[in-house]
Structures are given as C-alpha cells and as structure tokens.
Amino acid sequence: MFLNDQETATDLLHYEAIAKTVVRLIRDTPKTPLTVGVHGDWGAGKSSVLKMTEDALSKEPKVQCLWFNGWAFEGFEDAKTVIIETIIEELLRRRPNSTKVKDAAKKLLKRVDWLKAAKKAGGLAFNVATGLPTFNQIGDLIGAAKQYLGKQAEGLTREDLEGFVDETAGLLKPAEEESIPAHIHAFRKEFVELLDAAEIDQLVVIVDDLDRCLPETSIATLEAIRLFLFVERTAFVIGADEAMIEYAVREHFPDLPPNSGPVSYARNYLEKLIQVPFRIPALGPAETRTYITLLMVEAALGAQDERFQKLLAAAREDMKRPWLSKGLDRAALVAAMGKDELPKGVDRALVLGSQLTDMLTDGTRGNPRQVKRFLNSMLLRHAIGEERGFSADISVPILAKLILAERFQNDFFEYLVRLVVAAHEGKPQQIIDFENSVRSASHPATPIPAGTLLRKVGKADDASEMEGWANNEWVRNWIALDPPLSGKDLRPYIFVTRDKRIALGGASASGHLTALADQLMGSELEVRGAAAEVRRLPGPAAEEVFDIVRLRILGTDNFAAKPKGIGGLISLAAEHPTLQRRLLGFAKEVDLKKAGPWLAAAFDASFTNVDVKKDYDDLLNSWASQTVNKKLQAATTAALTMKEGR
Structure with missing residues (x-):
C-alpha cells in the first residue's frame, strides 16, 4: 500500500471550494488583467x-488555460523570455491551422x-563594429553565437561571428526608434x-512550483x-509560498532597505504583483x-469504491464547518460501509486516525504532505516486515507510535534505540x-519528581539520561499515548526503522560507545x-556518542562554570x-x-561550515x-568587539 504524493485527483480536504472561488473571480472579471x-x-x-x-477552466470553450512550471525551466539562461515565449508558442500550438x-x-x-538578442549581445552589435570589444564582451559574443548557430566554440569562423553580429544589429536597430x-x-x-486571432475571450496562465x-x-x-499586468483578458494564478518569494526578492535585490513602514519591501513587491491572495489554511x-x-x-x-465515495461525501459535508467537526468517527464509517463490522483496512484507518491526530497535527503543523509522508513511512516499514516474514511480530499502532518519536523527537528516538539494543529481549x-x-500521574504533562527514576534504574548514567527525558513535555505525552510499550519486544520495530543500530553489535557496541x-x-x-x-567512528556511532555526552551535560543543569563534556562535544x-549543526x-x-x-x-573556533558559522x-x-543574564551579555559583547577588531 502506497499513498501517492502527487497532486491528488481526489479532493480529500474540500479544497475544491478554494478552486471554485478562484475560478469565479476570474470569470467575473473577464476583461480585467488579474x-x-x-x-x-x-x-x-x-x-x-x-x-x-x-480542470474547471478547461470546460470553458472561450477560455484558454496554460500551465507553466517554473521549476521545470530552472537553469535556463533567461527565464523571463522563456515564460513569454512558452505562452506564445503554446497558443500557436493550440491553433495550428x-x-x-x-x-x-x-x-x-x-x-x-x-529581448533575447539585447540581453545576449549587451551592446556587442555596436562595440564589435568599432573594433573595440572588451574581453567579457568577446566571451558573451561567442556564447551567444554558439547558442544561436548551434556550433561548438572551436567550430565558429570569423564569417559566423560577423554574420551573427549583423543579424543581431538588424534585430536591435528597429527597437532604437522606440523608447522602452x-x-x-x-x-x-x-x-x-x-488573443483576438485565436478567438480567446480570456487567457489564464497557471504558474506552479515557483x-x-x-x-x-x-x-x-x-x-x-x-x-502582462496591463494586458486585458489575461489572468495569472500563481502557486507559491510567500515566505520563499520574499526570500527570493531579498536575495535578488540585496541593497533594498529592510522595511518600508509596517511592511517589508519584499512583501510590498509581492503584494503589488499579486492582486488577490488566497492562503490555504493549515x-x-x-x-x-x-x-x-x-x-x-x-x-x-x-478511490472508485462506492463505500469510499459515500464516506468522502460525508466527510466533505462535515468539513464545511470544520469548527464544529470532530473528524470521522465509527458511526460515519459504519454508515458508509453499510454494516457494523468494519473491513480490516477500514477499522485500522479508524484506530490510526484516532491515535495519531493530536501528534500529527502538532508535529506537521497541519501540513497534508507531511501527514501523507508519515503514513507512507509507516506503511513502508510494515511492508518490510511482511517481506522479511515477521509482520506478525509488528503491531501497526506500536510501529506508528515509534515513528512519531523518530520523526518529531529524533534525539529521544536515538536514545530509545540504544535502550532496546542493550535490553534483554528488547x-x-x-x-x-x-x-x-x-x-x-494525574496528567501526562505533570513533571516526574526528581529521583523517581534514579531509584528504579540500576545504572546512574542511564537514570540521569532518562530523568532528562522524563521532564520533556512532548516525550511525556508520547509515552502516555496508547498503545503502551511495556513488556513488548521492540527489536522488530527498531530493525525496520533503524537496522543499522542492530549492526553495531548490540550491548557490547553500546558499552564501547x-x-x-x-x-x-x-x-x-x-x-x-x-x-x-x-x-575512527562511523557517522551513526559519532552521532550516538554526541547524544550521550550532550544529554549528560544538560542533565547536570549547572552552567555557572564550564561543565565537563564541552571539550568532548567540540x-x-x-x-x-x-x-557542527548539532553542536x-x-x-x-x-x-x-x-x-x-x-x-x-x-565555541568560537568550532564552526567551519559557512552556514552554521553565520x-x-x-x-x-x-x-x-x-538582558536576563548581564554577565553573559557583557562577556559576549566583549568577545564580539574583539572579533571585529581582528
């Protein structure tokens, strides 16, 4: 079983309402650029x-809808002319006769x-004619001629270059008579x-993956x-994360001031370009x-099963007012299936939906793709167990619980792996x-009294590390989540998630580290x-040792003087x-x-990675x-002053 990660053909989230609103807006303003x-x-x-x-616009006979994927043209020398040329050629292709x-x-x-010649030539049509081109311009000329004539550099002749310059000048000359x-x-x-020639009332260009x-x-x-902003009868629908586009604006225009009143210049740029924003809620x-x-x-x-379609219809009706919804429950599934006894896969869906909702809502921040990837990871791990012949040893709810820890609290998961590898019968x-x-405890979030686990665990180091995790709210909520893990052999689950840990050699390897x-x-x-x-440590073992030392340092909870172990992490x-990123x-x-x-x-000399150093x-x-620690503030200010003076 695998959940397709591409654009879904089945609207499971009732996003059709957003699409219909966009379509209505476009159709209600057919003459206005949008x-x-x-x-x-x-x-x-x-x-x-x-x-x-x-899909909705394609049903309109006088509306031409074109799809442009910006990512597909990544690496083109001039993306600006590529999109313009693509739109024109696509219209030509759709009216070939x-x-x-x-x-x-x-x-x-x-x-x-x-436009392309002007960008490529950059004044070469005039400078070459005077016999005084710069070295950079010569390189530009050869590059432009290579692309235009389809030849390798060593195959270009003087006549080729002169002919290219003449033709470029011919393109540029009429434009001299026009202002920009x-x-x-x-x-x-x-x-x-x-558009008139193509008998198109409205052109809609959809831009994805920008x-x-x-x-x-x-x-x-x-x-x-x-x-195209002032070209009548044209509309652009742009799918993009605003934060990434704002980042692109800042990178492309590095000299812009940081803000303009309450709104940044990057945000201003985006808002002037996009007239009507729709944001998909989490x-x-x-x-x-x-x-x-x-x-x-x-x-x-x-997807075509009548029972699924009935359940989907019920879900869409329920999602019309999400603030009143509690999600699909057993009653909804029984009504869709037509009987009290649910099929095995449907019953599993009900259980997992109930168990995973809170953790996935928080962990993925309500992101559908992250939810889908989590489920795919879980299903893939279970399939590995089936292929190896020990699926009977794996309970899907327990597997899902462990993958939650791996995905959203990886340091704790790594610690858990070490415990399982070293434990008797896992x-x-x-x-x-x-x-x-x-x-x-009265509530999972209630902190565990200091020393509770110290008295129960034999090794002081193990107890100290567990005490650290015992006061992590996420971990406490996770440990309280059903199903319980006590008395379960967790080795099969660790094997299908991180079998490299098994290869470390069990308790002896763990003891060595x-x-x-x-x-x-x-x-x-x-x-x-x-x-x-x-x-000499392999990468995974180095990570494990780093985590052991790190948690021991944090467990001391005493940082007035430089604690032992800092040198080890460095x-x-x-x-x-x-x-370095973990340091x-x-x-x-x-x-x-x-x-x-x-x-x-x-840590002044610890970071060689440029991004981490920044x-x-x-x-x-x-x-x-x-201002919470004046001594640290003064010491850091002095350290920064010394760095600037070097």
Whole structure:
C-alpha cells in the first residue's frame, strides 16, 4: 500500500471550494488583467488547488488555460523570455491551422527575439563594429553565437561571428526608434491581437512550483508576469509560498532597505504583483483526523469504491464547518460501509486516525504532505516486515507510535534505540518504569519528581539520561499515548526503522560507545587522548556518542562554570563536521539564566561550515542583546568587539 504524493485527483480536504472561488473571480472579471496568488507552505496542497482550477477552466470553450512550471525551466539562461515565449508558442500550438494566429505570433516572437538578442549581445552589435570589444564582451559574443548557430566554440569562423553580429544589429536597430515604454506598449497591443486571432475571450496562465526555484529564476518569472499586468483578458494564478518569494526578492535585490513602514519591501513587491491572495489554511485536529482516515480507507478500498465515495461525501459535508467537526468517527464509517463490522483496512484507518491526530497535527503543523509522508513511512516499514516474514511480530499502532518519536523527537528516538539494543529481549526496564510513572500521574504533562527514576534504574548514567527525558513535555505525552510499550519486544520495530543500530553489535557496541563518552566527559588531556578513536567512528556511532555526552551535560543543569563534556562535544564536531549543526543546537539549549561568562567564547573556533558559522554569529548577537543574564551579555559583547577588531 502506497499513498501517492502527487497532486491528488481526489479532493480529500474540500479544497475544491478554494478552486471554485478562484475560478469565479476570474470569470467575473473577464476583461480585467488579474493576478491571483494561491499561497501555502510546502506540501499544503497548492498544486492540487491549481489542478482543480485548471480542470474547471478547461470546460470553458472561450477560455484558454496554460500551465507553466517554473521549476521545470530552472537553469535556463533567461527565464523571463522563456515564460513569454512558452505562452506564445503554446497558443500557436493550440491553433495550428490559423494563419492569423501564425502571423500574430510571429510578430510577438520577433519582439521576444529582440529581448533575447539585447540581453545576449549587451551592446556587442555596436562595440564589435568599432573594433573595440572588451574581453567579457568577446566571451558573451561567442556564447551567444554558439547558442544561436548551434556550433561548438572551436567550430565558429570569423564569417559566423560577423554574420551573427549583423543579424543581431538588424534585430536591435528597429527597437532604437522606440523608447522602452513604447516597446512594452507595442508588445501588449500585439498580444491582444494574438488573443483576438485565436478567438480567446480570456487567457489564464497557471504558474506552479515557483517557490522551488532559485531566486534568480523566481524573480525573472515574476518580472515576465509583470509585463502582462496591463494586458486585458489575461489572468495569472500563481502557486507559491510567500515566505520563499520574499526570500527570493531579498536575495535578488540585496541593497533594498529592510522595511518600508509596517511592511517589508519584499512583501510590498509581492503584494503589488499579486492582486488577490488566497492562503490555504493549515489543517486543524478534526481535519487531520478526517484526512488520515480518508487516506487509509482510500488505500484499502480504492478511490472508485462506492463505500469510499459515500464516506468522502460525508466527510466533505462535515468539513464545511470544520469548527464544529470532530473528524470521522465509527458511526460515519459504519454508515458508509453499510454494516457494523468494519473491513480490516477500514477499522485500522479508524484506530490510526484516532491515535495519531493530536501528534500529527502538532508535529506537521497541519501540513497534508507531511501527514501523507508519515503514513507512507509507516506503511513502508510494515511492508518490510511482511517481506522479511515477521509482520506478525509488528503491531501497526506500536510501529506508528515509534515513528512519531523518530520523526518529531529524533534525539529521544536515538536514545530509545540504544535502550532496546542493550535490553534483554528488547524490553527496556527504563521504558516500563517511565510508563508507570507517567500513567500514575494525574496528567501526562505533570513533571516526574526528581529521583523517581534514579531509584528504579540500576545504572546512574542511564537514570540521569532518562530523568532528562522524563521532564520533556512532548516525550511525556508520547509515552502516555496508547498503545503502551511495556513488556513488548521492540527489536522488530527498531530493525525496520533503524537496522543499522542492530549492526553495531548490540550491548557490547553500546558499552564501547558509552566508555568513549566517559572519556569525552573527562579532562582536556583525556579528550585529546580520545581524538584518534573519535576520528575512527562511523557517522551513526559519532552521532550516538554526541547524544550521550550532550544529554549528560544538560542533565547536570549547572552552567555557572564550564561543565565537563564541552571539550568532548567540540572534539566530535571537529572530527565529524556534520555534527557542527548539532553542536550549535546544543549551544542554544543551554539555559541562559544559569550560564556563566564562559559560554560567550566556548565555541568560537568550532564552526567551519559557512552556514552554521553565520547562524552562530546570529546566536552571539542574540546573547549580546538579551538582558536576563548581564554577565553573559557583557562577556559576549566583549568577545564580539574583539572579533571585529581582528
């Protein structure tokens, strides 16, 4: 069973309402140029809304709907002319037998050729003629001629270059007689003539995946769209995450001031271009539950099954007022199936929808694609168990619970893996004690009294680490979630999620890494003595040791003086640069109220990755501006002053 991650053909989230609103807006303003933005985070369902919009508009005989995927043209030298040329050629392709369309398109394509030649030549038509081209211009000339003539550089002759310059000059010369505004006005006028020739009342261009493009491509595409802003009978529907487009504007125009009144220049740019924005809202708990249930039932029965269609109709009716909905329950499924006893796949959908809703709503922030990917990951892991012949040892609800931890609290999951590998029969006593402590409390979020687990767990190190997780609210809520894990052999689940841990050699390997962590918690001399062993560690083992040391440091909860283990973390990040981001994460975890001045300069030489170093500099600036710890503020300010003076 696999859930398709492409634009859905079945509207499980009632996004058709958004698409219908966009269509109505376009049809109600047929003469007015229009740009509509369909906004949402990555995976929110923008492409699905655009597909529904296209399907609805394709039924209109006098409306021509074109689809343009900006990402598909990533890497083109001039994305601005690509989108214009694509629109013209697509109209020509859809009216292949019309002489009027061919003539109108030819005039427009000549203007596009002028734009391309002007960009490619960059004044070469004039400078080459004087015999005084610059070295850069010579390179531009050869590159332009290669593309235009379809030859390799070594195959170009003097006659080729001279002919190319003459033809380029021929394209540029008529434009000299027009001002740039006149040229743009002529383009818009001739484009309307093309629409008349094609007998099109309204042209709708749907632009998708713009937020996946590099900033240069995104801005070039938007600039091309801007050319059509005053062309009557044209509408653009743009699917993009506003935050990514604002980022593209800032990257492309780095000299812009940070803001203009209450709104940034980047936001102003977007709002001037997009006249009507629609934002796809994140899923709430009821919608998430409904979505999980529908996905699983569709996978079990098929999209065309009459029972699924009946359930889908009930879900759409329920989602009309999501603030009143509780999601699909057993009564809704029984009504759709027509009997009290639910089919196995449908019953599983009901159970998972109930169990996963709260965690997935928070963990994915109501993102449909993230929900779908989680379910796919779970189904794939179960399929691995089936293929290996031990699916009977895997309960889907337990598997789902463990994948929740892996996806949304990975550090805890890694700790859990170590416990399972080292435990007798894969049943960690620590998890049994943890569950009993949480489930005996009045509420899962109630903190566990200090020392509760210390008295129950034999090894002090294990107890200290578990105490740290015992006071993590997310982990407490997770451990309270049904089904319980106590007494369950968790090795099959770990094998289908992280079988590399099994390959480490069980308890002996875990013991070896713990011994290394002990050394990294020691003196500076001990840390230096462990450098060679740290260097030999494979990536997963280095991550494991890093987590052991990190949690031990955080477990001490004493940062007035530089705690033991800091040097060990720095050594691990130095030998394994992929851990630099995690070292930065540790620096952010330190409680500033309790931190001594040592923190200001502890990691100065630790970051070689440019992006991580930039984020560390930002962190230093935040420490210098905070007021909860004056000593740390003064030490950080002094450290930054010294850095600037170097």
